[in-house]
Amino acid sequence: MVEGYSVLNTFQLLSTLLHRFVGESFMASWVGPQWISKFAWLIALLENEAMLMGISLTFGPALMKYLSNSYYRIENFITSRLYVTIEVDEMDIIHTPISKFISQEIKKLDIKEAQASYDHDANEDYNHRGNSSRAPAFQLHPLLNNQIKFKYKGKTFWINRVTGDEAGKVKSKMTNFERMIFGGEKVSFRVVTRGSNVRILKEYLALWMEDYYKSHADKLVVYKCVHDGKGACHWSENATKDARSLDTVILKQQLKENIVKDINYFLDHKEWYADKGIPYRHGFLLKGPPGTGKTSVVRSLASTLGKGLAVVNLTNITSDEELTAMVSTLPHDTFLLMEDVDHCLKVIEKAAATKPTDGALGPKNVTLPGLLSMLDGYDMRDGTVFFMTCNDESALPAVMKRRGRVDQEITLDYADEYQIVTMFERFFKSVYHGSDDTWQTICDRLKKCIPTGTIATAELQGLFLDFSFSLQREKITKAAFDDLLDNRIQPFLDQIKESREISQTDREQKLTFLTNRMLKKKKEDSNSDDD
Structure with a gap:
């Protein structure tokens, strides 16, 4: 189709030009009247449309290709002298802040076409059922392979969203297969402005990112890591x-304060670690039953100390090299959280012990030596604070908990009296209508109804939350708590005991499922490599 179009255009161009330039008047002025007879054969040949079409078919595509390449070479030459360009892959960590800024600028323009996407951050108070006082918010971006122009602080910028081959200049951190699964072909922002050095554009992009993170100063940014199965990953x-304020997490007395003090001491002694030649990293192992606040305390610590939070699952990592790449590229000022490491180790060990079938070489996953090497900290970014959570401490080998790999072991157990009463008061004391003596009597009864070390704080929160919904009143009297203390607590404790037995069975089934999935993936990878 393109070749036919080129031939047709070449024929029309040559026909127009030759009819003009081979006329007698032009030839007479060009070569003189005495030479016209001598070039009569050439004039007749060039005026023959059949001959002209043959020339077009023979040389047309090559000529059009040459002219097209010449045009783009000239354009690129001029552009490279007058403009600077930066492309940002959609899978890169800087894409989100730059995308947000571009969307804000586009909203100010008078344009006719744009691509819209739902803005989750801006729609927190929006009610999709139609009874909200706010209209839904959207992000706006250029249509794919289209360009939009805007001005920022007096400077003009051209923004393109390019796909496929057009985005080929960007080294993507996601494989083609992953793009097919997670969102189609490669897309990037191409940002262009006038200038002689890309440094000036880099400075503007840094300003856009700074504006974004300032607007998220009171937010917790959670990162995920995407792995390509070949030792590469990106956040x-x-x-x-x-x-989340640390005050909202109710731990045993002084425990939160001790953790914060320990982290701040580490962050303030970078030079000390350098002087001693010790890897500048700090590790916590949070252990205890489910629902005791392990993940919640990490989230609240990150919020309180102004850090991001990067969450990983070890069963999703397919090699020690990926684990190394993950920790070495951790976003700056971010806590690393590895959840349920005991469960992950069980999955990995069970998969490794399973005999491969159909020629498979065994499961691809992180190994214990690779994990131990990571915990030693030599591949971590300086200043990394990481947390591991586990429910079953016995599943962790002793070498994994060795001092120097884990700096602090913290047990978060079932609630003690302090936690039970503190959570109860947080829910109900502000709406209680009665004397202080009566309130103390209610708290004493509560401690007798819920023995220490029998219920997790998450379970306790569920009990109090359900009770508060059932009250349907602002002021609560002593009589209102009789139903909770006499009729609700014991059935709830019996239900918790039963659900824990069911959960144990579910965990065993999940362990088997994840192991089988890991072996299946290895078999598929092996068959793919053979092909």
């Missing part, structure tokens, strides 16, 4: 959540 923003 991207997974969610932006409201910062």
Whole structure:
């Protein structure tokens, strides 16, 4: 189709030009009247449309290709002298802040076409059922392979969203297969402005990112790591959540304060670690039953100390090289959280012990030596603070908990009296209508109804939350608590005991499922390599 179009255009161009230039008047002025007879054969040949079409078919495509390449070479030459360009892959960590800024600028323009996407951050108060006082918010971006121009601080910028081959200049951190699964072909922002050095454009992009992070100063940014199965990975923003105060996490007395003090001491002694030749990293192992606040305390610590939070699952990592790449590229000022490491180790060990079938070489996953090497900290970014959570401490080998790999072991157990009463008061004391003596009597009864070390704080929160919904009143009297203390607590404790037995069975089934999935993936990878 393109070749036919080129031939047709070449024929029309040659026909127009030759009819003009081979006329007698032009030839007479060009070569003189005495030479016209001598070139009569050439004039007749060039005026023959059949001959002209043959020339077009023979040389047309090559000529049009040459002219096209010449045009783009000239254009690129001029552009490279007058403009600077930066492309940002959609899978890169800087894509989100730059995308947000571009969307804000586009909203100010008088344009006719744009691509819209739902803005989750801006729609927190929007009610999709139609009874909200706010209209839904959208992000606006250029249509694919189209360009939009705007001005920022007096400077003009051209923004393109390019796909496929057009985005080929960007080294993507996601494989083609992953793009097919997670969102199609490669897309990047191409940002262009006038200038002689890309440094000036880099400075503007830095300003846009700074504006974005200032607007998220009271938010917790959660990162996820995407692996390509070949030892490479990259981090991207997974969610932006409201910062959670450390006061909302009820731990045993002084435990929160001790953790914060320990982290701050580490962060303030970078030079000391350098002088001693010790890897500048700090590790915590948070252990205890499910629902005791392990993940919640890490999230609240990150919020309180102004850090991001990067969450990983070890069963998703397919090699020690990927694990190394993950920790070495951790976003700056970010805590690393590895959840349920005991469960992950069980999955990995069970998969490794399973005999491969159909020629498979065994599961691809991180190994214990690779994990231990990571915990030693030599591949971590300086200043990394990481947390591991586990429910079953016995599943962790002793070498994994060795001092120097884990700096602090913290047990978060079932609630003690302090936690039970503190959570109860946080829910109900502000709406209680009665004397202080009566309130103390209610708290004493509560401690007798819920023995120490029998219920997790998450379970306790569920009990109090359900009770508060059932009250349907602002002021609560002593009589209102009789139903809770006499009729609700014991059935709830019996239900918790039963659900824990069911959960244990579910965990064993999940362990088997994940192991089988890991072996299946290895078999598929092996068959793919053979092909």
